[in-house]
Amino acid sequence: MGILDLFRSKPEGAPARSPRADWQTFTGLDDPNLAPFLYGGAETESGTFITPSKALFNTAVFRCVDLISGSIGMLPMYLMRKGANGALEADEEHSLFDVLHSIPNGWQTAYEFRRLMQANALNEGNAYAQIVRSGRRVVALHPLHPSRVCVEQKDDLSVVYQVTRKDGRQIELPQSEVFHLRDFSTDGIVGLSRTRLAKEAIGLAMQTEKSAARLFKNGTMVGGALTHPGKLGDEEFENLDTSLKDKFSGAENAHKWLILEEGMKAEPFSPSARDSQQIETRNHQIEEIARAFGVPRPLLMMDDTSWGSGIETLGLFFVRYALAPWFVAWEQAVARSLLTREERKTHKADFDERELLRGSIKDQAEYLAKALGAGGSRPWISQNEARDYVGLSQRSDDDANSLKNPMTQPANGAKAQEKNL
Known part of the structure; x- marks a missing residue:
């Protein structure tokens, strides 16, 4: 299908298409939804287009995704089995144990796999991996990029995954062959992207940062003015300009004092209210982004508390309210996709978060x-x-x-x- 086919009207009597995430029609070249579609992201009121990959260029977004995905990746994940006395013990003989704990596939470690999946879930709202089985045994998990996967629920309530391969061919995988980790969802099928939901906050933060960069590149940053009671001639002006550049320009000459003659006065410029407001706006946008990902501000390197008992409490807060929901999401996704009905009665996946909860x-x-x-x-x-x-x-x-x-x-x-x- 060509790009112009998107604007052609459907023939009369054509059957209605079921809604799909990768299908969108436009009324014409002036359709306001066309530009976001071509850019691959959502347009914000601040005038920028936000995509999950572009959002990572904002340091607050990157820190949130890096912190949560890194924490999920570093913690060991075990396949546990209920013992005779009801206690849980690691089942190292089960084929899924190595896949979850050590080697999920032939090119990634468990840390790399979980971190990639978690980052995709945070950025895109969904993380997918193709399940490789030998008989009934799960032997590997191959990650799939969310942009190449389209989820659709059939009339019989079964879920299928349309996967576009690198060579352009499409294959359809049933739910039993896909490990799906989803974020908050309004339909129970596809998760919502946090970067798209917080597009206005991220867009404003990126535009504010771009404004500061343009100020350094194109703006006039004058520290002050020298006033003279009379009028300087061309030669005197040139001598004064050369003297300032030679003796008082650059970091090595910072905070030196001027020696003025002939009644000249030095009048420094104070920071404007606009400059102070820009700093406040940038700090506020960090807070907005932190709120979207559930990360405490001090963990984004915001100096809000002392590095003592306060930061330890914030660490527990981060584990309890930012990571714990993802622990449950991972463990239940493993039970749904990787364990049989019989195994769910005796086995469960379990994150060992003790490393994050240890005190002094x-x-x-x-x-x-x-x-x-x-x-x-x-x-x-x-x-x-x-x-x-x-x-x-x-x-x-x-x-x-x-x-x-x-x-x-x-x-x-x-x-x-x-x-x-």
Whole structure:
């Protein structure tokens, strides 16, 4: 289909087409929706076109996407199995364990795969990966760029994915062959792009930044004026101009004092209200973008709090309200697309977010001491569980696996004496 075919009227009696994300008609070359379609993005009131890839040129957007996707990528993801006692344990023998935890495909690490998928979900609203199976076993996940995927729900409520390959050919994949991670959705089928929803905030931020850049390139930035009670001749003016450039221009001559003659006065210019307002606007746009992605402002390098207990609380806030919903989205998407009906009863995917929730060494020591029963309280973890928490190897003796209070147990020597008696 050529570009001009988009403007041709449909013949009478032609069947109505079902709505699809990749189909759009225009009334003519003056249709206001044509320019955004050709540019591949949405036009904003500030006069710029925002696409998911172009939005990343804004440092606040890039930091939000980088922070969330990097956090999701760095955390280990395990396939857990319910044990005989109901406790969850890693099922390393399952083929899906390696795909989720270590090697999703032949060219990406698990970190790279999860980070790419999460970035696509944040930018585009959707992240797709083709499922490769050997029999019923999932052996690989091949990521698909969202721009090459069109989702459609049939009349029988089944979902199919139209994928455009690099050679231009289109293939149709059923839902069982696509791992789909979606952001907030209004129809339950396709997620909404945060960069498109926040296009006005991002567009204004980019235009404000462009305005500042144009000021440095084209604007007149004069620090002050020299006034003379009389009139300078051409030679005197040239001498004064040369002296200023030679002795007072450049960073190495910053803050030097002028020596003025013949009643001249130096009058510095103060920053204008417009300059101050531009700084406030740029800071406000960072806050707007942070709100769209759910990232606390200090994590965007905004100096809003001291780097102490306040930032630790913000870190917990970030995990609880920005990352936790994505943990659930990933885990349930794995259950829907990668596990069979029988496996869902015994297995689940699980992110290990403990690395982000750990406190200081002192806090961890106090936590583990109380958990082991220090102070006479009833212990609720064993020594081996505590060692595993801090990354140490487990002990083989029986006492290391038991819940015994060290404050109420006799010492080893007393045990031996009681045994001899």
